[in-house]
Amino acid sequence: MTVATNITFHGIESVALLILLDHEGICASSGSACLADSDEPSHVVKAMKPDSTASRQMIRCSLGLENTAAEVKAALPAIARAVKMLRG
Numbered sequence: 001m002t003v004a005t006n007i008t009f010h011g012i013e014s015v016a017l018l019i020l021l022d023h024e025g026i027c028a029s030s031g032s033a034c035l036a037d038s039d040e041p042s043h044v045v046k047a048m049k050p051d052s053t054a055s056r057q058m059i060r061c062s063l064g065l066e067n068t069a070a071e072v073k074a075a076l077p078a079i080a081r082a083v084k085m086l087r088g
Contacts, residue, residue: 008058
């Protein structure tokens with residue numbers, strides 16, 4: 001079983017956040033996997049009907065049974081550091 005959620009970080013472009021998270025070894029996306037090479041929000045994000053700014057400030061995180069508690073504990077402060085860096 002996998003659970004996915006979209007998180008909006010107001011004032012931060014999702015692409016910039018994803019680059020920093022990738023450097024931390026954290027996998028996330030700005031939409032569905034089938035649109036990984038696109039700058040357009042995924043159909044999932046569009047269905048949520050956010051304004052155009054918010055749709056570019058969302059990242060999608062997924063957790064499954066294969067994720068460990070240690071991975072989750074490490075991801076949360078890494079995400080916080082990346083957000084803080086981008087907000088300056």
